[in-house]
Amino acid sequence: MWPRLKILRTRFTTLEYSPRYSRLAGELSCFKPQLEKRVMDLNASGQQWAIQAKELVRDAERYLQQNKIDEGWKSFHAAQRLEIYAMTDQERLANAKSLFREAEKFNEWRKEAIINILGKRPEGVTAIPTVEALMHATELKDEAYDNLFYLNRLVRNLFWMLSTLLFLTISGIVIYFIGIIGAMGKNYVNELSLTGYLIGVLLFGLLGALTSAIVSTRQLTDSPRISELGSSQVITMSKIFIGAGFSVFIFLLLKSSLAQHIDIFSFNISQPLDYFAIAFASGFTERFAQKAINLLLGKEKPTEKKKENG
DSSP, rough: OHHHHHHHHHHHHHHOOOOHHHHHHHHHHHHHHHHHHHHHTTOOOOSSHHHHHHHHHHHHHHHTTTTTTHHHHHHHHHHHHHGGGGGHHHHHHHHHHHHHHGGGGSSSHHHHHHHHHHHTTTTTTTSSSOHHHHHHHHHHHHHHHHHHHHHHHHHHHHHHHHHHHHHHHHHHHHHHHHHHHHGHHHGGGHHHHHHHHHHHHHHHHHHHHHHHHHHHHGGGGGGOOOOHHHHHHHHHHHHHHHHHHHHHHHHHHHHGGGGGEEEEEEEOOOHHHHHHHHHHHHOOSSSSHHHHHHHHHHHOOOOOOOOOOO
């Protein structure tokens, strides 16, 4: 029983069982003896590639202890690339063939770059690559994985921020309904004031905008854009505030006299829940706001059905 309790305590008090931590720790523990053996077999302890590779491994271990996982992976990958200087021709050829096939999983430009460096389609790798060519191709591969690790960290941080805001917004909606129903009962449909409407619309607009932001966050890994741009907290927060602003704009437009002259929706709106549903949709997508603005400016007209010829 005691060993299990000790393991359980370790899980909660250290990073040893964290997937990101344990994976890098495992890779380093396997790579170190391989590197030491190669250095000893070649009697290369005084050569620059061996000195720098060992230093990079020590850097990776130091970053690991500081929980700087992304920096640790970069150092580890650089140490692995330096080992190419000690490879035989046959080892370089085998690595090149493996990397040639692995390039298929990367995005188009990176895949084409690696393939053009190592060989040609459809022949594959037919000649032993130079050290510099294999180093460059391997660096492109490592860069893809490093970028993916970094993007995952950005997305994770952004996801937790959005989840926290979503929880606060849902809590605000629950408190809002408890307040208005407690004060007005079922008559809130007819007695809700303009201020009450605005608060509800704003809350549901935020709910829609946050939901849209979380859905977009899940799709960032497939985006061709730069990771920092796609997962920037500043850009994401600006989208959320814009969505909330659009929901308030649509509500005020529907409550104004202009609503009698423009047709935004093809259905009737009569109670608070209708406005709240529209507020959620307005926060989720900007199409309603764009359509309303175009109607106000006279840029969009209702389309007439074409008459069918008999």
